[in-house]
Amino acid sequence: MVYYIYLILAVLCFIGELFSMDFSLACFGVGLLGAAGVSALGLGLGWQVLVFIAVAGALFVGIRPLALKHLYHANKHVKMNVDALIGRRVTVLTAPDGENIGRVQTDGDNWRAQFAAPAAAGEEVQVEKVDGNTLFVVPIQTQEEK
Template identity: 35%
Template sequence: MLTLDFTFLMLSIGGLAGLGSDLLGAPLWLQVIIAAAVAAILVLVLRPPLLRRLRRGEDPTLSNVDALLGLRGTVVSTVGIHSGQVKLANGDVWTARTEAGELEPGMSVRVSRIDGATAVVSSLEQPGTTPHPDQEHRI
Protein backbone atom coordinates (compact mmCIF):
# COMPACT_ATOMS: atom_id res chain seq x y z
CA MET A 1 0.00 0.00 0.00
CA LEU A 2 2.93 2.34 0.64
CA THR A 3 4.37 2.12 -2.89
CA LEU A 4 1.95 4.82 -4.10
CA ASP A 5 0.98 2.50 -6.90
CA PHE A 6 -2.37 1.52 -5.38
CA THR A 7 -2.19 -2.04 -6.74
CA PHE A 8 -1.88 -3.71 -3.35
CA LEU A 9 -4.59 -1.45 -1.94
CA MET A 10 -6.98 -2.51 -4.71
CA LEU A 11 -6.16 -6.21 -4.16
CA SER A 12 -6.70 -5.90 -0.42
CA ILE A 13 -10.08 -4.24 -0.95
CA GLY A 14 -10.98 -7.17 -3.24
CA GLY A 15 -9.95 -9.53 -0.43
CA LEU A 16 -12.19 -7.61 1.98
CA ALA A 17 -15.07 -7.99 -0.45
CA GLY A 18 -14.44 -11.76 -0.47
CA LEU A 19 -14.39 -11.72 3.35
CA GLY A 20 -17.66 -9.81 3.39
CA SER A 21 -19.28 -12.40 1.11
CA ASP A 22 -18.05 -15.15 3.47
CA LEU A 23 -19.66 -13.38 6.42
CA LEU A 24 -22.90 -13.32 4.46
CA GLY A 25 -22.69 -17.10 3.93
CA ALA A 26 -21.52 -17.31 0.30
CA PRO A 27 -19.83 -20.56 -0.80
CA LEU A 28 -16.03 -20.55 -1.28
CA TRP A 29 -16.15 -20.49 -5.10
CA LEU A 30 -18.38 -17.39 -5.01
CA GLN A 31 -16.09 -15.67 -2.47
CA VAL A 32 -13.12 -16.15 -4.81
CA ILE A 33 -15.06 -14.81 -7.79
CA ILE A 34 -16.28 -11.77 -5.84
CA ALA A 35 -12.80 -11.00 -4.50
CA ALA A 36 -11.23 -11.31 -7.96
CA ALA A 37 -13.97 -9.29 -9.67
CA VAL A 38 -13.87 -6.43 -7.15
CA ALA A 39 -10.04 -6.30 -7.28
CA ALA A 40 -10.04 -6.33 -11.11
CA ILE A 41 -12.67 -3.60 -11.35
CA LEU A 42 -10.78 -1.40 -8.88
CA VAL A 43 -7.42 -1.92 -10.65
CA LEU A 44 -8.87 -1.27 -14.11
CA VAL A 45 -11.39 1.48 -13.33
CA LEU A 46 -10.40 3.32 -10.14
CA ARG A 47 -6.59 3.07 -10.15
CA PRO A 48 -5.83 5.05 -13.38
CA PRO A 49 -7.68 8.24 -12.31
CA LEU A 50 -6.16 7.98 -8.82
CA LEU A 51 -2.65 7.76 -10.29
CA ARG A 52 -3.30 10.73 -12.61
CA ARG A 53 -4.52 12.79 -9.67
CA LEU A 54 -1.56 11.75 -7.51
CA ARG A 55 1.00 12.61 -10.20
CA ARG A 56 -0.65 15.85 -11.29
CA GLY A 57 1.73 18.01 -9.24
CA GLU A 58 4.96 16.16 -10.11
CA ASP A 59 7.92 18.05 -11.46
CA PRO A 60 8.23 17.01 -15.13
CA THR A 61 11.94 17.87 -15.23
CA LEU A 62 14.13 14.87 -15.94
CA SER A 63 16.86 14.15 -13.41
CA ASN A 64 19.85 11.89 -12.85
CA VAL A 65 20.71 9.59 -15.77
CA ASP A 66 17.46 10.44 -17.60
CA ALA A 67 18.57 14.06 -17.87
CA LEU A 68 21.83 13.05 -19.56
CA LEU A 69 20.31 10.97 -22.37
CA GLY A 70 20.36 12.92 -25.62
CA LEU A 71 22.55 15.67 -24.13
CA ARG A 72 25.12 17.17 -26.49
CA GLY A 73 28.76 17.58 -25.73
CA THR A 74 32.26 18.03 -27.08
CA VAL A 75 35.09 15.51 -27.10
CA VAL A 76 37.88 16.60 -24.72
CA SER A 77 40.25 13.66 -25.21
CA THR A 78 40.02 11.06 -27.96
CA VAL A 79 37.04 8.77 -27.41
CA GLY A 80 37.37 5.16 -28.56
CA ILE A 81 35.58 1.94 -27.78
CA HIS A 82 37.36 1.71 -24.41
CA SER A 83 38.00 5.22 -23.10
CA GLY A 84 37.99 8.97 -23.60
CA GLN A 85 36.44 12.10 -22.15
CA VAL A 86 33.67 14.45 -23.18
CA LYS A 87 32.44 17.76 -21.80
CA LEU A 88 28.65 17.78 -21.78
CA ALA A 89 26.40 20.79 -22.36
CA ASN A 90 25.65 20.94 -18.62
CA GLY A 91 29.38 21.54 -17.92
CA ASP A 92 30.20 18.08 -16.56
CA VAL A 93 33.23 16.20 -17.86
CA TRP A 94 32.46 12.49 -18.24
CA THR A 95 34.48 9.41 -19.03
CA ALA A 96 33.11 8.29 -22.37
CA ARG A 97 33.32 5.60 -24.98
CA THR A 98 31.79 5.01 -28.36
CA GLU A 99 30.19 1.89 -29.83
CA ALA A 100 32.42 2.00 -32.91
CA GLY A 101 35.16 4.14 -34.36
CA GLU A 102 37.12 6.92 -32.76
CA LEU A 103 36.12 10.51 -32.06
CA GLU A 104 38.75 13.24 -32.05
CA PRO A 105 38.91 16.22 -29.65
CA GLY A 106 36.57 19.06 -30.63
CA MET A 107 33.97 16.81 -32.30
CA SER A 108 30.33 17.24 -31.32
CA VAL A 109 28.67 14.21 -29.72
CA ARG A 110 25.37 13.16 -28.20
CA VAL A 111 24.91 10.86 -25.22
CA SER A 112 23.07 7.74 -26.35
CA ARG A 113 23.16 5.89 -23.02
CA ILE A 114 24.90 5.71 -19.66
CA ASP A 115 26.78 2.52 -18.82
CA GLY A 116 27.72 2.67 -15.13
CA ALA A 117 29.80 5.83 -14.78
CA THR A 118 30.61 6.04 -18.49
CA ALA A 119 28.69 7.97 -21.12
CA VAL A 120 28.28 6.07 -24.38
CA VAL A 121 28.32 8.73 -27.09
CA SER A 122 27.80 8.96 -30.82
CA SER A 123 29.07 11.58 -33.23
CA LEU A 124 26.81 14.37 -34.45
CA GLU A 125 29.15 15.07 -37.37
CA GLN A 126 29.48 13.26 -40.63
CA PRO A 127 32.94 11.75 -41.19
CA GLY A 128 35.29 14.16 -42.93
CA THR A 129 33.30 17.32 -42.13
CA THR A 130 34.12 20.11 -39.75
CA PRO A 131 31.47 21.70 -37.55
CA HIS A 132 30.16 25.12 -38.39
CA PRO A 133 31.63 27.72 -35.96
CA ASP A 134 28.13 28.67 -34.73
CA GLN A 135 27.37 25.04 -33.81
CA GLU A 136 30.22 24.87 -31.32
CA HIS A 137 28.78 27.81 -29.40
CA ARG A 138 25.35 26.20 -29.12
CA ILE A 139 26.63 23.20 -27.19
Protein backbone atom coordinates (compact mmCIF):
# COMPACT_ATOMS: atom_id res chain seq x y z
CA MET A 1 0.00 0.00 0.00
CA VAL A 2 1.05 3.55 -0.55
CA TYR A 3 1.58 5.62 2.60
CA TYR A 4 -1.17 8.15 1.84
CA ILE A 5 -3.79 5.38 2.03
CA TYR A 6 -2.60 4.74 5.59
CA LEU A 7 -2.84 8.47 6.32
CA ILE A 8 -6.42 8.63 5.03
CA LEU A 9 -7.38 5.61 7.15
CA ALA A 10 -5.68 7.19 10.19
CA VAL A 11 -7.65 10.41 9.75
CA LEU A 12 -10.87 8.40 9.46
CA CYS A 13 -9.99 6.58 12.69
CA PHE A 14 -9.41 9.89 14.48
CA ILE A 15 -12.71 11.25 13.20
CA GLY A 16 -14.45 8.06 14.36
CA GLU A 17 -12.81 8.48 17.75
CA LEU A 18 -14.63 11.78 18.18
CA PHE A 19 -17.90 9.85 18.10
CA SER A 20 -16.92 6.76 20.11
CA MET A 21 -14.77 8.42 22.83
CA ASP A 22 -13.36 5.11 24.08
CA PHE A 23 -9.78 5.61 22.81
CA SER A 24 -9.80 2.41 20.71
CA LEU A 25 -9.96 4.04 17.27
CA ALA A 26 -7.23 6.48 18.30
CA CYS A 27 -4.94 3.52 19.04
CA PHE A 28 -5.57 2.14 15.56
CA GLY A 29 -5.09 5.61 14.06
CA VAL A 30 -1.66 5.98 15.64
CA GLY A 31 -0.79 2.47 14.48
CA LEU A 32 -1.77 3.47 10.96
CA LEU A 33 0.46 6.55 11.23
CA GLY A 34 3.35 4.24 12.15
CA ALA A 35 2.59 2.02 9.17
CA ALA A 36 2.46 5.12 6.94
CA GLY A 37 5.93 6.10 8.17
CA VAL A 38 7.33 2.66 7.42
CA SER A 39 5.66 2.71 4.00
CA ALA A 40 7.15 6.14 3.25
CA LEU A 41 10.61 4.72 4.04
CA GLY A 42 10.02 2.13 1.35
CA LEU A 43 9.87 -0.97 3.56
CA GLY A 44 7.65 -3.85 2.51
CA LEU A 45 4.12 -4.85 3.50
CA GLY A 46 5.37 -7.23 6.20
CA TRP A 47 7.13 -4.39 8.03
CA GLN A 48 4.11 -2.15 7.64
CA VAL A 49 1.80 -4.75 9.19
CA LEU A 50 4.31 -5.50 11.96
CA VAL A 51 4.68 -1.83 12.90
CA PHE A 52 0.89 -1.33 12.81
CA ILE A 53 0.28 -4.32 15.11
CA ALA A 54 3.10 -3.36 17.48
CA VAL A 55 2.13 0.30 17.82
CA ALA A 56 -1.64 -0.21 17.97
CA GLY A 57 -1.28 -3.19 20.32
CA ALA A 58 1.07 -1.34 22.68
CA LEU A 59 -1.28 1.65 22.84
CA PHE A 60 -4.37 -0.51 23.22
CA VAL A 61 -2.89 -2.59 26.05
CA GLY A 62 -0.64 -0.02 27.71
CA ILE A 63 -2.10 3.44 27.27
CA ARG A 64 -5.83 2.91 26.72
CA PRO A 65 -6.61 1.58 30.25
CA LEU A 66 -4.77 4.53 31.81
CA ALA A 67 -6.54 7.02 29.56
CA LEU A 68 -9.96 5.56 30.33
CA LYS A 69 -9.22 5.53 34.06
CA HIS A 70 -8.29 9.21 34.11
CA LEU A 71 -10.95 10.39 31.68
CA TYR A 72 -13.96 8.70 33.22
CA HIS A 73 -13.16 8.26 36.93
CA ALA A 74 -15.38 11.12 38.10
CA ASN A 75 -18.39 10.14 36.03
CA LYS A 76 -19.02 6.91 37.92
CA HIS A 77 -20.41 8.69 40.98
CA VAL A 78 -22.61 11.31 39.35
CA LYS A 79 -26.14 11.25 40.73
CA MET A 80 -28.85 11.64 38.12
CA ASN A 81 -32.55 12.51 38.11
CA VAL A 82 -34.34 12.23 41.47
CA ASP A 83 -31.29 10.65 43.14
CA ALA A 84 -29.61 14.05 42.82
CA LEU A 85 -32.39 15.62 44.95
CA ILE A 86 -31.56 13.64 48.09
CA GLY A 87 -29.64 15.82 50.53
CA ARG A 88 -30.38 19.07 48.69
CA ARG A 89 -31.80 22.15 50.32
CA VAL A 90 -35.17 23.26 48.96
CA THR A 91 -37.36 26.27 49.65
CA VAL A 92 -40.83 25.89 51.15
CA LEU A 93 -43.48 27.44 48.90
CA THR A 94 -46.58 26.34 50.78
CA ALA A 95 -46.43 25.58 54.50
CA PRO A 96 -47.55 22.08 55.46
CA ASP A 97 -51.21 21.55 56.23
CA GLY A 98 -52.75 19.31 58.90
CA GLU A 99 -51.45 16.18 57.15
CA ASN A 100 -47.92 17.66 56.87
CA ILE A 101 -48.27 18.05 53.08
CA GLY A 102 -47.01 21.20 51.37
CA ARG A 103 -45.08 22.41 48.33
CA VAL A 104 -41.35 23.05 47.90
CA GLN A 105 -39.26 24.45 45.08
CA THR A 106 -35.83 23.48 43.79
CA ASP A 107 -34.19 24.75 40.60
CA GLY A 108 -37.50 26.22 39.47
CA ASP A 109 -39.38 22.92 39.90
CA ASN A 110 -42.41 22.80 42.17
CA TRP A 111 -42.67 19.55 44.17
CA ARG A 112 -45.22 18.05 46.54
CA ALA A 113 -43.58 17.56 49.92
CA GLN A 114 -44.20 15.50 53.04
CA PHE A 115 -42.84 17.42 56.03
CA ALA A 116 -41.34 15.74 59.10
CA ALA A 117 -41.81 18.95 61.12
CA PRO A 118 -43.68 22.22 60.68
CA ALA A 119 -42.07 24.77 58.37
CA ALA A 120 -42.95 28.27 57.23
CA ALA A 121 -43.11 29.50 53.65
CA GLY A 122 -39.71 30.76 52.50
CA GLU A 123 -37.83 28.53 54.93
CA GLU A 124 -35.20 26.09 53.65
CA VAL A 125 -35.55 22.38 54.36
CA GLN A 126 -33.53 19.36 53.27
CA VAL A 127 -34.71 16.45 51.13
CA GLU A 128 -34.42 13.14 52.97
CA LYS A 129 -35.91 10.81 50.35
CA VAL A 130 -38.03 10.77 47.20
CA ASP A 131 -41.06 8.58 46.65
CA GLY A 132 -42.80 9.03 43.32
CA ASN A 133 -43.54 12.72 42.98
CA THR A 134 -43.29 13.45 46.71
CA LEU A 135 -40.20 14.75 48.46
CA PHE A 136 -39.84 13.83 52.13
CA VAL A 137 -38.21 16.82 53.79
CA VAL A 138 -36.79 17.54 57.23
CA PRO A 139 -35.70 20.79 58.89
CA ILE A 140 -32.06 21.60 58.22
CA GLN A 141 -31.11 21.97 61.88
CA THR A 142 -32.45 18.44 62.61
CA GLN A 143 -30.26 17.02 59.84
CA GLU A 144 -27.14 18.86 61.10
CA GLU A 145 -27.66 17.66 64.69
CA LYS A 146 -27.49 14.00 63.65
